[in-house]
Amino acid sequence: MIVRSDVVALIRDGLSDRAIARELGVSRRTAGTIRRTVGAPSVREVYALTPDQMWDRYAQPTYTGGHMDWTGPTNHSGVPIVKSCHVSYSARGMAFRRRYGRDPVGYVRATCDRKGCVAEEHVADAPMRAELNAQYNAIFGGAR
The missing domain is CATH 1.10.10 (Arc Repressor Mutant, subunit A)
Structure with missing residues (x-):
């Protein structure tokens, strides 16, 4: 076929x-x-799985850099998602909650350059990214 x-x-x-x-x-x-x-x-x-079961199934570690690739469902824009009981969650948001034990503020983005990375150590919410940018500007002077 x-x-x-x-x-x-x-x-x-x-x-x-x-x-x-x-x-x-x-x-x-x-x-x-x-x-x-x-x-x-x-x-x-797939959608009968709990969010944690989906994470265990679809978040796959890579061989370098501590990254994790998402092999599961994505939304129409290609953003990794976890679906459970007809509700969609951001896979990066789930990684953030697993890492920091709180809900993120604003969008959660990967802090590394690997497209689609969902590693718990590589995600940051809006306030964390703002702090990182401020630190970068204080060290190197200039917008990042």
Whole structure:
């Protein structure tokens, strides 16, 4: 079977076989066959997991730099998300809560240069980033 990359991308984004069929004009059977071919779990199976189970399954450590790649669902912009009971959470926000034990203020972003990194040690909320920028400016003088 030919595996269509557009179907695989939508599977990775967390869409159901029915939603993929509606969006791309393929049959649900085709979407389901491609899902099984690439080894992706069914949407029901994925979203029945708790947020911690999703984290354990999809946050994969890399071999260098302490980074973690997100191999699970993303939103329409490609931001890593955790879905549970039809509610979406930011995977980086979850990493922040796991690391600091509190809810983040503003957006949580990776402090490293690796695209999509969700490592708990590499995330910062808005006040933390502002403090880091102030420290950088005090040391090196100039906007970062």
